Amino acid sequence: MxxxxxxxxxxxxxxxxxxxxxxxxxxxxxxxxxxxxxxxxxxxxxxxxxxxxxxxxxxxxxxxxxxxxxxxxxxxxxxxxxxxxxxxxxxxxxxxxxxSGRGVGYEPADGKYRYFAWLDDDKSSLDDARQVIRTWTTPQGYDFENTYTLDSGWQKSDLRLDVRDARKSGWLKPITEEDAKRFKEIVAHRRSQG
Known part of the structure; x- marks a missing residue:
């Protein structure tokens, strides 16, 4: 590109x-x-x-x-x-x-993130999501993405690109910020169940 x-x-x-x-x-x-x-x-x-x-x-x-x-x-x-x-x-x-370490911010230009649940092709429920990502565009016009992990919180990722280019299977379902918060609870519950 x-x-x-x-x-x-x-x-x-x-x-x-x-x-x-x-x-x-x-x-x-x-x-x-x-x-x-x-x-x-x-x-x-x-x-x-x-x-x-x-x-x-x-x-x-x-x-x-x-x-x-x-x-x-x-x-x-x-x-x-x-x-x-x-x-x-x-x-x-x-x-x-x-x-050079000069201040260049990479927060969302509009202050908002877009959230997606990564699901298997045959799934559609947030309860079945493999992961949740958030995406945004910076004031400089760069597109960024994070994946949520229980241990480290939001971490830089390329999941959207990997799914788009078929390096990873499944699909990305748009979700709300509230859904993303609920996914954090789902992940914590999964871990506590073993």
Whole structure:
């Protein structure tokens, strides 16, 4: 899922330092193959092609800022466990802000979560749910998801994507926040029953 590159000139302000965005660069998220989620990107890289046609790749690190790299070319080669996806300069700037520890909130933009029960294909009752997830969209436009676990509460997950892409069977039934609270009680009861 490529995000179109937006050719922008200017400075994005994000806190202590500023990230200069130059229209001469194309930006890329380096992600694990088969998991092209921007919010799980391990690295952001950028490429500039000089007047002789030679590509110059850089990767952002919190220790050194933008430094020369071969990771982008390696991700594009198809031989690695990673792949590169074009992103906008604004997304690259957000990544730098996150890596630099600047305040970037990931709470729901509208303050609300959407809840789903994960059920076997032949089930429809909350009592039969395998798990419950909550999803939301951040003010930055990122989609997030958590799965409820009795021991750890809400934990980051990819269940919705896994069900959609048939890596996991079953279906997701929309439920209310009250249903999600009731599911917590169901899980606690299941555990107490052994």
């Amino acid at each position: 490529d995000v179109p590159l937006v050719s922008t000139r200017g400075t994005f302000h994000g806190g202590r330092d500023e990230v200069q965005v130059d229209s001469g660069y194309q930006y890329y998220a380096i992600v694990i193959k088969g998991r092209p989620r921007w919010d799980e990107s391990g690295a952001v890289s950028r490429r500039r092609v000089d007047e002789t046609g030679c590509a110059h790749d850089e990767i952002y690190t919190t220790e050194s800022g933008w430094t020369s790299t071969t990771e982008l070319a390696e991700a594009e080669s198809g031989d690695q466990a990673t792949e590169a996806h074009a992103i906008t300069a604004a997304l690259a700037s957000s990544f730098v802000d996150i890596q």
